[in-house]
Amino acid sequence: MNLRLPFTVYRLPFKILVLVTGYWLLVTALCGCQNQRLYKDTQVLMGTFVEVTSPDKRAAGIAFAEIKRIDELLSKYKEDSEVSRLNKQGQLMLSQDTLFVLKKAGEFWLLSDGAFDISVGPLMDLWGFSGKKYYLPKEDEIKAALNLVGFDKIIFNEPDNMVKFKFLGMKIDLGAIAKGYAVDCAVKKLREQGIKNCLINAGGQIFCLGDKFGKPWRIAIRNPRKNALWDYRELKDKAVSTSGDYEQYFIKGNKRYSHIMDPKTGYPMNSGVISATVIADD
Numbered sequence: 001m002n003l004r005l006p007f008t009v010y011r012l013p014f015k016i017l018v019l020v021t022g023y024w025l026l027v028t029a030l031c032g033c034q035n036q037r038l039y040k041d042t043q044v045l046m047g048t049f050v051e052v053t054s055p056d057k058r059a060a061g062i063a064f065a066e067i068k069r070i071d072e073l074l075s076k077y078k079e080d081s082e083v084s085r086l087n088k089q090g091q092l093m094l095s096q097d098t099l100f101v102l103k104k105a106g107e108f109w110l111l112s113d114g115a116f117d118i119s120v121g122p123l124m125d126l127w128g129f130s131g132k133k134y135y136l137p138k139e140d141e142i143k144a145a146l147n148l149v150g151f152d153k154i155i156f157n158e159p160d161n162m163v164k165f166k167f168l169g170m171k172i173d174l175g176a177i178a179k180g181y182a183v184d185c186a187v188k189k190l191r192e193q194g195i196k197n198c199l200i201n202a203g204g205q206i207f208c209l210g211d212k213f214g215k216p217w218r219i220a221i222r223n224p225r226k227n228a229l230w231d232y233r234e235l236k237d238k239a240v241s242t243s244g245d246y247e248q249y250f251i252k253g254n255k256r257y258s259h260i261m262d263p264k265t266g267y268p269m270n271s272g273v274i275s276a277t278v279i280a281d282d
Contacts, residue, residue, distance in 0.1 A: 036213050046071045046179050048203025055213070059198045063186040067202060070182035073098050074174050076121070076130070087121065087171040091164030099161050101174060101181050102154070108177075109151040117263035121171025122148045127268070129259045130173070134250035136257070142266035149263050179205040180241060184282050204242060207282075208235040224275035239282050244275035 040053045041060035045067050052060040073095060075081045086092040094102070108116040121130075122145040128134040137145075153166040179202045187207050190198055197210035199217050208217040216234035223230035224244045233240065245258035249268075260269040 038212075046075065046182060046202060047077065048179070049201075050203070051201045052198065054195065054198035056195045056198070058193065059190060059195050062189050062193055062195070063198070063200055066186040066189045067182045070097060070178070070185055074101060074178040074181070076171070076173055076175075083172060083174060086163060086165075090168060090170070091162065094161050094163055096161070097181075097185075099163070101177060102163060102172070103156070104181075105174070105177055106151055106154075114151070114263060116176065117149065117151050118172045118174055118177065119149050119151050119154060119170060120261045120263050121173040122169065123261050123263070123266055124173050124175075124259070125171065127257070127261070128250075129248060129261075132248075134252075134257070136252045146266045149266070179203060180239070180282075183207050183239070187282075205239075206241065207239045209237065211236050221275075221277055233279065235279065237281075238279055240277065240279045242275060242277040245269075246274065 036055070038053050038055055039057040039060065040051065041064075042049055042051045043064050044050070045064065050064065050067055052063045054060070072078065072080075073082045074097075076083050076087060078084055082092060082094055082098045086094070102118070105116070105118045109118075123142075124130045126135070126137050126141060126145045148167055148170045153170060154172070155164045155166060157163070183200050183202050183205050184207070186200055187198075187209055190209060195209070197212065198207075199209070199212070200207045206219060208219065211217065216236045218232055218234050219240050220232040221230050221242060222228070224246050243260065245256060245260060245268075248259035249256050251257070257268045261267075262269045
């Protein structure tokens with residue numbers, strides 16, 4: 001279950017519902033008083049729009065800098081990132097941040113009985129989701145890719161932070177966890193700088209730090225089959241993330257193939273669940 005998520009937002013003194021990469025974030029505006037001003041900025045980072053909204057104008061710069069730092073480590077699209085070099089070389093001595101994310105991914109792999117597996121890189125490439133050049137592979141191609149999939153094929157050498165792959169051609173894809181970790185790191189930096197209230201939306205990986213002028217941040221969830229609002233949640237000091245089969249997919253022979261990959265079958269997930277939202281502390 002490769003969780004990915006998007007939503008977005010706001011500008012005083014109006015009520016705005018904005019669609020960004022498939023999910024929605026609704027922030028109900030208060031009055032336009034100067035002492036209730038929100039500063040909002042957007043940058044393209046980690047392959048998506050990252051929006052930061054806060055009454056503290058320092059927040060955006062702090063958050064963007066930290067998310068960019070993590071992106072330089074975890075992106076599979078940046079040639080010099082640790083993940084790209086690990087995928088190319090098959091082994092690499094990793095930084096503490098990258099090692100932490102890989103180990104955390106291992107915890108989720110165990111908890112999900114293998115459903116969450118960052119080693120699906122070869123499958124994501126085969127089906128064309130990595131480069132958005134979609135392809136319906138043959139059965140023998142899927143079987144060959146499956147031979148390279150399995151978190152238990154990733155070897156950790158603790159003393160020197162060395163990680164290596166058991167087989168040549170293995171690749172990791174941190175799309176399901178990297179943005180969430182980057183947002184967590186940004187929130188930590190904001191707190192260290194004394195910023196208590198901020199909303200970060202990294203392509204749908206959202207954290208509601210503190211509140212919005214004494215009221216919770218209001219996060220809306222899109223109807224997965226209609227261009228409409230389905231529900232919303234009012235949150236404070238919580239993260240929220242949604243994944244569905246409707247943002248990254250292609251249709252072949254009247255069948256929908258989404259980016260949520262089943263690492264056991266080698267096919268996109270076909271569970272009947274089309275959208276799921278998770279609210280957590282981080």
